Amino acid sequence: MAAPTMNRPDSDMPDFEPKVQTITLAKGINMGLRAAMEADKKVLVMGEDVGKLGGVFRITDGLQKDFGEERVLDTPLAESGIIGTAVGLAMRGFRPVCEIQFDGFIFPGFDQIVSQVAKLHNRSKGSIKLPIVIRVPYGGGIGAVEHHSESPEAYFAHTAGLKVVSCSNPVDAYWMIQQAIWSDDPVLFFEPKRRYYEKAQFDPAVSPDPLWSSRQLTSGKDVTVVGYGPTVRIALDGAAAAAEEGKELEVFDLRTLSPLDLGPVYESVRKTGRLVTISEAPSNCSISSEVAARVQRECFYSLQAPVLQVNGFDTPYPMSKAEEEYLPDLDKLLHAVDRSLGY
Amino acid sequence: MPPPKKKAQRATPQVTKADVGAPDAVSQRPSPEQVIAGLRATSEGGPDLVQLLTPEGERVHHPDFDIDISPEELRGLYRDMVLVRRADREANSLQRQGQLGLWVPLLGQEAAQIGAGRAMRPQDYGFPGYREHGVAWCRGIDPVQILSMYRGTDHGGWDPQQQRFNMYTIVIGNQVLNATGYAMGQKFDGKVGPEEDAEATIAFFGDGATSQGDVHEGFVWATVYNAPVVFFCQNNQWAISEPVERQTRVPIYHRARGYGFPGIRVDGNDVLATLAVTKWAMDECRTGNGPVLIEAFTYRMDAHTTSDDPTRYRLSDELEAWKLKDPIERVRVHLVREGLADQKFFDELEAEADDRAATLRQAVRDLPNPGIDNIFDNVYAEGSPHLDAQKAEFQAYLDGFADSAHGGGH
Ligand SMILES: Cc1ncc(C[n+]2csc(CCOP(=O)(O)OP(=O)(O)O)c2C)c(N)n1
Ligand SMILES: [Mg+2]
Numbered sequence: 001m002a003a004p005t006m007n008r009p010d011s012d013m014p015d016f017e018p019k020v021q022t023i024t025l026a027k028g029i030n031m032g033l034r035a036a037m038e039a040d041k042k043v044l045v046m047g048e049d050v051g052k053l054g055g056v057f058r059i060t061d062g063l064q065k066d067f068g069e070e071r072v073l074d075t076p077l078a079e080s081g082i083i084g085t086a087v088g089l090a091m092r093g094f095r096p097v098c099e100i101q102f103d104g105f106i107f108p109g110f111d112q113i114v115s116q117v118a119k120l121h122n123r124s125k126g127s128i129k130l131p132i133v134i135r136v137p138y139g140g141g142i143g144a145v146e147h148h149s150e151s152p153e154a155y156f157a158h159t160a161g162l163k164v165v166s167c168s169n170p171v172d173a174y175w176m177i178q179q180a181i182w183s184d185d186p187v188l189f190f191e192p193k194r195r196y197y198e199k200a201q202f203d204p205a206v207s208p209d210p211l212w213s214s215r216q217l218t219s220g221k222d223v224t225v226v227g228y229g230p231t232v233r234i235a236l237d238g239a240a241a242a243a244e245e246g247k248e249l250e251v252f253d254l255r256t257l258s259p260l261d262l263g264p265v266y267e268s269v270r271k272t273g274r275l276v277t278i279s280e281a282p283s284n285c286s287i288s289s290e291v292a293a294r295v296q297r298e299c300f301y302s303l304q305a306p307v308l309q310v311n312g313f314d315t316p317y318p319m320s321k322a323e324e325e326y327l328p329d330l331d332k333l334l335h336a337v338d339r340s341l342g343y
Numbered sequence: 344m345p346p347p348k349k350k351a352q353r354a355t356p357q358v359t360k361a362d363v364g365a366p367d368a369v370s371q372r373p374s375p376e377q378v379i380a381g382l383r384a385t386s387e388g389g390p391d392l393v394q395l396l397t398p399e400g401e402r403v404h405h406p407d408f409d410i411d412i413s414p415e416e417l418r419g420l421y422r423d424m425v426l427v428r429r430a431d432r433e434a435n436s437l438q439r440q441g442q443l444g445l446w447v448p449l450l451g452q453e454a455a456q457i458g459a460g461r462a463m464r465p466q467d468y469g470f471p472g473y474r475e476h477g478v479a480w481c482r483g484i485d486p487v488q489i490l491s492m493y494r495g496t497d498h499g500g501w502d503p504q505q506q507r508f509n510m511y512t513i514v515i516g517n518q519v520l521n522a523t524g525y526a527m528g529q530k531f532d533g534k535v536g537p538e539e540d541a542e543a544t545i546a547f548f549g550d551g552a553t554s555q556g557d558v559h560e561g562f563v564w565a566t567v568y569n570a571p572v573v574f575f576c577q578n579n580q581w582a583i584s585e586p587v588e589r590q591t592r593v594p595i596y597h598r599a600r601g602y603g604f605p606g607i608r609v610d611g612n613d614v615l616a617t618l619a620v621t622k623w624a625m626d627e628c629r630t631g632n633g634p635v636l637i638e639a640f641t642y643r644m645d646a647h648t649t650s651d652d653p654t655r656y657r658l659s660d661e662l663e664a665w666k667l668k669d670p671i672e673r674v675r676v677h678l679v680r681e682g683l684a685d686q687k688f689f690d691e692l693e694a695e696a697d698d699r700a701a702t703l704r705q706a707v708r709d710l711p712n713p714g715i716d717n718i719f720d721n722v723y724a725e726g727s728p729h730l731d732a733q734k735a736e737f738q739a740y741l742d743g744f745a746d747s748a749h750g751g752g753h
Pocket of ligand 1: 048079101108514515550551579581582583643647
């Protein structure tokens with residue numbers, strides 16, 4: 001498995017050798033967790049219902065059976081407890097992977113995340129490292145009740161000391177979760193829950209990209225489109241639909257939300273002169289807004305149109321029967337592309 | 344990062360109790376099996392479990408808690424339980440038919456909820472979790488209002504200030520602090536005392552919730568301010584897949600003592616006992632002796648929600664054993680054996696339940712879908728020009744589909 005970019009520790013465990021196969025995004029994370037747990041005994045999985053049940057999305061399915069109750073912990077029901085004890089475990093040399101059951105339930109743990117997880121390395125002048133991964137199924141589109149469809153990534157990107165990533169496809173899911181685990185910095189790992197069961201061909205021989213990098217997915221000269229997590233699929237569909245109308249979209253998957261890797265996006269915008277961002281989160285103080293701010297600063301003389309954002313509204317996430325209106329979709333994206341081209 | 348170390352291969356030296364000098368602490372620490380046995384010690388009855396009606400339908404007496412109840416009132420409690428169970432089963436099948444996004448069944452917890460709900464006075468205020476359909480019924484809330492949230496047409500469903508029953512709270516434990524604050528307000532407003540219209544608050548939460556900081560903080564606040572709040576914990580033995588012993592080493596009602604207020608375990612499948620204990624607790628609170636913790640010992644007979652598959656984590660034996668303690672059946676047996684209800688009563692109730700179920704099925708289908716007003720309005724009490732503009736922009740975008748061939752083409 002020794003991937004070139006993987007800062008993976010030496011191990012006395014047998015290597016985990018996955019085969020070429022079709023996997024879902026959920027399975028990708030499950031396999032990635034398994035690979036990391038096999039590689040290093042200090043990797044722990046902890047959270048609510050992650051043991052026998054395998055998590056409400058079955059992401060940790062089978063892990064407790066194979067690694068035992070001391071490495072896969074069904075914790076008491078308290079997110080502050082999960083994160084707070086992960087801090088102590090990490091100080092003690094463990095690499096905890098915490099599961100937050102749904103996006104909207106991370107907030108009882110927010111204090112520990114922003115006050116301790118984010119700061120101990122800095123306050124200890126580098127002595128303390130907190131290689132904690134906090135996995136968060138996020139985003140909407142699954143017809144859920146309140147608190148189960150939110151996109152809170154910006155809160156964490158706003159906090160120095162935390163890294164924030166989001167995978168968009170099964171293959172990235174497999175590699176990115178491991179890269180996040182081997183990172184010596186705390187990582188918020190946002191999983192697009194409505195994409196959990198989307199499939200892709202996985203070949204372990206293909207090396208992954210570095211974790212802290214964005215990725216260009218299509219080439220085009222007309223409009224640059226930047227998405228991440230659940231909206232990458234929409235951006236790709238948008239590129240296909242636009243192509244039928246003779247418009248070329250250059251699509252990027254951000255992958256890392258903090259730090260942002262916008263170098264390739266700047267290059268693209270210098271070529272296209274136009275940028276549309278797409279994300280489920282409200283736009284107010286969002287990742288999209290940060291991308292827009294940086295692009296206008298770096299690409300000022302190339303811009304032919306203002307950066308346009310396709311986002312959720314600046315409202316609470318609505319009741320599920322109204323989420324279709326709320327969420328970014330193909331129509332909204334193409335509308336923004338047309339507006340951008342109309343300037 | 345340094346490579347993980349191999350575990351040292353050496354024999355662990357035998358340490359005796361005398362060596363560590365803490366014999367009792369070590370010897371008294373319970374084994375996991377002892378913890379489980381302790382948590383369930385009273386599930387078959389016993390002095391620590393308040394019970395007034397046995398699973399066999401036999402009326403028993405308790406030295407501290409008893410209740411005078413007329414046959415009519417007893418039939419009323421039975422009717423409540425039958426109707427809420429029927430609505431619950433109806434909602435469960437509506438979810439299966441795709442009419443609801445999710446359902447959270449109350450099956451098995453009817454007595455705990457009706458006992459607690461009927462112990463409330465109109466002036467009292469309740470703070471539910473997300474499973475309190477029985478209490479909601481007692482507060483006069485139409486089941487379709489509950490279903491609207493699970494269908495996804497509404498974020499709440501009823502006017503909490505009018506019903507004096509807050510909207511459901513999904514974030515585990517949050518409502519316990521909110522309830523405590525409300526109770527503090529009742530006290531600050533001079534509504535605690537001997538008067539008939541004195542008020543109390545009741546907060547509902549589960550066994551899993553007892554691990555949340557918010558719940559502990561609620562206990563602390565309530566005791567520091569003598570807040571008139573009853574903490575009503577339905578210990579249904581499970582928090583999704585986690586059994587109660589993942590949350591505690593001592594029975595939940597024992598915890599109250601550490602905070603300085605009374606904790607009582609009641610047979611949560613016994614509507615009479617739950618009613619008696621909750622009435623007492625609410626009166627303690629409204630007269631200035633709050634707070635009180637009640638642990639209603641019960642069982643979640645169905646899945647956690649319609650999204651859950653309990654066969655992955657619990658044995659059906661357990662369910663079978665709890666079926667023998669069914670909260671409704673014991674009242675039925677009692678009513679029949681004591682001649683307190685005739686067949687006509689049961690037949691009429693059955694017919695009423697059928698009628699209400701049919702009405703509910705139709706009402707759910709008739710729930711209007713939310714429009715964009717529901718998204719943008721009432722975000723701020725003082726309104727928001729920014730959101731007004733966002734709404735107008737979105738409305739214009741939608742209108743574009745109607746009159747532009749281009750817009751709809753995508
Ligand atoms: C803060 C928070 N974390 C996690 C969840 C997900 N969740 C929903 S119900 C539940 C278990 C609750 O168990 P318990 O308190 O015993 O109540 P019960 O469902 O048994 O009535 C969990 C973990 C949540 N709703 N809120
Ligand atoms: Mg429970």
